[in-house]
Amino acid sequence: MTEEGTFCLVLHSHLPWLPHHGSWPVGEEWLYQAWAHSYLPVIELLERLAAEGRRDILTLGVTPILAAQLDDPYCLRACHDWLGTWQLRAQHAADRFRHADPLLRELASAEYRAADHALALFETKWQHGFSPVLRSLVDSQAIELLGGPASHPFQPLLEPRLRGFTLRTGLADTALRIGNAPSGIWAPECGYAPGMEHDYAAAGVRRFLVDGPALRGETAQAHEVGDSGVVCFGRDLDVTYRVWSPKAGYPGHPAYRDFHTWDHPTGLKPARVTGKHIEPADKKPYDPALAAEARAEHVADFVRTVVRKLRRIRAEQGKNGLVIAAYDTELFGHWWHEGPQWLADVLRALPEAGVRVTTLRGALAAGHQGAPVDLPASSWGSGKDWRVWDGAQVSDMVDTGAELQRAILSIVDDKLGTLRDPTIDQIVREGLLALSSDWAFMVTKESAADYARRRATQHTDRCTELIDLLRAGENERAAELAAWLRRVDGPFGQLDARGLRTG
Template identity: 70%
Template sequence: MTQRTTEGTFCLVLHSHLPWLAHHGAWPVGEEWLYQAWAHSYLPVVDMLRRFADEGRSDVLTLGVTPVLAAQLDDPYSLRGMHDWLGNWHLRSHFAGERLKELSAYEHRASRWALDRFETQWRHGFSPVLRSLVDSSTIELLGGPATHPFQPLLDPKVRAFALKAGLDDTALRIGRAPDGIWAPECGYSPGMEAGYATAGVKRFMVDGPALHGDTSAAHPVGSSDVLAFGRDLEVSYRVWSPKVGYPGDAAYRDFHTYDHPTGLKPSRVTGKNVAPEDKRPYDPLLAKEALDRHVADFVDTVVRRLREIDGGLVVAAYDTELYGHWWHEGPLWLEAVLRALPEAGVRVTTLRGAVEAGHVGAPVELPASSWGSGKDWRVWDGAQVADIVSLNESVQKELLGLDFSSRTRNPVLDQAVREALLALSSDWAFMVTKDSAADYARYRAKIHSDRFSELAALARSGRGLGRATELRAADGPFGHLDARGMG
C-alpha cells in the first residue's frame, strides 16, 4: 500500500503483558484473567494484523510481547484451558437467550468466531502465529526481561540475567532476538543503557516526561547508541489517561457490569455515576457511531500534533489488553485508525521504520523515571509496598549468594531461579499500589519467594530434585533457563 506521507510519522506501540497465571487460581483473578484477555484482545488484534499481512502492508505497528506472556500462550496447559473457556463462553451465549435474546445472538456470533480462529490458527500456540507476522515485517516485535521485573530496583547482575533470559526465550520462539524491548513499566535508572547495549538491545520505550516532552524523535541515551523512544502523552491520552479517554463514552460496552447468571456484559456505560442496575442495554449501532467519532478525533489529533512539531514523529503507546478486554470496541477502533491515518497523509510505521526514516535526535541524559503515577518509581517502591520491596531485596540477596559454579545444569537451581524471577515480577507491587486484587498480588509475591528460599536451601544441601520437579509442573516457563548464567 502506497502512503501519501505529507504530515509526518506515526508509530503505534502495543505492550502485551500478563503475569504468570497458570495454576494460580481461576476466578476472579488468575486464569480467568488470561482467558478473557486472550479471547477479547489477543485473538482479534492478531486477526487484524493477519489481514494487514494478507494485504501486503509492512511495519503496521510495533508489538511488545513479554516473554512471560508468550510462555503462557504457548503452554499446553493454558492452550487446553483456553479451548475449554471458549467452549464455555459459547454455551453461556446460548443460555442467555432465555432472557437476553439480542445479547445472546451477539455473543453467539462472537464466541463462534473466537472458537474458529483458535481451532484453526492457535492450536499450536502463539509463537507460530507471531513468527509469521515478524517474518513478513507486518510488525516489529519488542521483547523484554523474562518476568517483567521493575528493572531499576534490581541488582545489576540480576537485571542482566533477567534480560538475557527474556531475549533468549523470544529468540527460541521466534527465531531471533528482537532489537528493541518494552522496558517493564517504562522503568529507567541512569546507566541502564550500558546493560542494554551489552545485551544487544538497540531501542526501548520510556514515557514522555522522561524526555522532557521532546518525543518528536528517538534519542541516543548518554554516550551509547541505544535509542529511547518516548510516548507522546498529548496524543496517547486522547485514548486513555488516568482520568479520561474514549472507552468511557456512554455508548460503549460497560466492562464492570455483568449479567451474573451468564457472566456476560449486557450494558453500555450509560454514565459515570449510573448504578449497574440502571445502565441501558448495549446497542452495537450506538457504539459504532461513537467509534466513528473517536476515529476521526484521533486522526485529527495526530495530524494537528504532527503539524505542531513540523512533521516529526508521534509515538502513541498502550497496553494491548485495552483493545477488546477493557474496551470492547477497541480492536475495531484500532483497525479503523490504522487505515484512516495513511489516508490523512500520515506515514504509519514501526519504531524500526522511524529510525530508518531519520527520526533520531540529539543524545540525552534520562532521569530516573517510569510511566506510573508521578512518572517516578513510587508505584513499585512506595510505602504501600514496603513489604514487597523488602521481600524482593531478600530474594535478590539470597539469589546472589548461591553457588552457580557447577559444570553441569542443576534442575533444583534452575527452578529456584525461575521462582525468584516470578517473585520479582513488577505486577505484584503494581496491583497492591492500585488496590487491584492486592491480596492475590501479595500472595503471589510471597509464595514464589518462599518457594525460591525452599529450593535454595535444598540446593545448598545437594537435595531437592523431587520438589523442583513438582514445582516446575506449576511454574514452568522458560524451559531453557540455565541457572549457571547467574554465575
C-alpha cells in the first residue's frame, strides 16, 4: 500500500484550578465530569493500543494545573465519591424511567454499566493519581507528552521575567511527576508573541504548536522559528474543523447525545440532539444504534478528508506531507459522548487507509520539516489574534494583571534574599493563578463570566494582601496567611520564587 502521508493527532488536556471552589457549573463537578467521561476512557484507549504494540499513537498535552488536580488527594477522594454517586444516579434513573420509552430504560442501564466500569478503572489504576498512569504511557513511548507553563497564563501578556519563570516552573512540575521535562509544549491558547521562541530555547523546549493562520495555512511541514532551533507545528483547520469548529462539526449531528439537555432529577443527559432549533422538552430519547451509524459515517468522512488533503499536498509539493488535527481532550467524552469511540475508530482506520499516524516528534523523525519562518503575534482564539485575552471586555483585567505583575516583581526584588521564603512563594503562586488565561476567556466568551471575575479577583486580593503585609513589616501575619492558603488551595508545592530574582 502506498503511504499517503503523515497524520498527527494532538490533544490538549486542561481545566482551570477548581478544587474547593464551589459546584456546577464551574466548580468541582466540572472536573469530575471531564475526569469520568474524557480522561478515563481516553487513557484506557491509549493503554489498549499500547498493549497491541502501538507506539507514537498521539501527542498529549497535559497542563501542570490539571496534573496537579488529578494527583491531588482531595480530588482523588472526591472523584471516587462522584463516580459512586454516578452509579446511584443511574439506579435512580432506572426507577424513574421504568414506565418510559424503552430507549430511556436502556440509557439508565448503560449509564450504570459505564459508571461501574469507570469505578473499576479508577480503583485499580488511578488511586495514586494520574502521574503513574501517564508515566507508563510516556516511558513506553506510546505517546509524546507536551507540557506547558504553570497556571496556564496567556504568555504574551506576561512580563518576560514572569513568562520565563512560569514556563520553567511548569516544566519542572511535569518532570517531578513524570520523571522528565517534556521537550514540547502546547502553549496556553497557542498564544505567541515574536521572540518567545528564544524563551522556549532557553527553557529546553524544542517544539510547540500554533494555529494554522499563524503559518498562513502552510501547515504541511514543521518550521524552525527564525534561527532559534525551536520548531513550530501548525494546526490544519480544514481537517480539524470537520470535527469541531466555531459553527459546526460532527458532535452537532441529530443522532448524537445532546450535551445541553439534562434530566435534572437524575443529572443524566437522556436526549439526542434531534435538531438545532428543538426545545429540550421536545428532543427525542437517545438511541445508541442511530449514534453508531452516524459515528461510522463520520469516521469514514474524517479519513477521506485526511487522505484527500495528503494527496493534494503531495500533488502540489511533490512529496508526502503532514496533517495535524488538534483538540481539547475534554471534547472526547465530556462534550461529545461518542467522541472516545470515534477516536478509537479513527486511530485504527487511518493506518488501514495508508496514513502514517505518529506524534510531533515522529513527524520530525520522518523528515516533515520545511523552511524557517517568522511568526506573527497570534493565538487560536477568535480572530486568531489576542482579542479574547486583551480586548475591550477584559481591559480592566489586563490592567489589573499588569499592575499585579509589577507588584510581584517588586516584592521579589526588595524582600527575597538567597534563602527560600515560603511567603513570597505563595505570593507568586497566587499571582500566577490570578493571571490564568481562563478568566479572560470566560469573560470574553460570556461563559460563567461572574465566576471568572470572582476567581481572578480572589487570587489578586490574596496576592496583594500578602504583599501589603510584607511591606508593612507584618512578616509573621503574612507567613500565617501564606501557610493557610497553601494548605487550603496550593498547587505547585515545589514553586521557588528565587527563580524570579535577578542576578
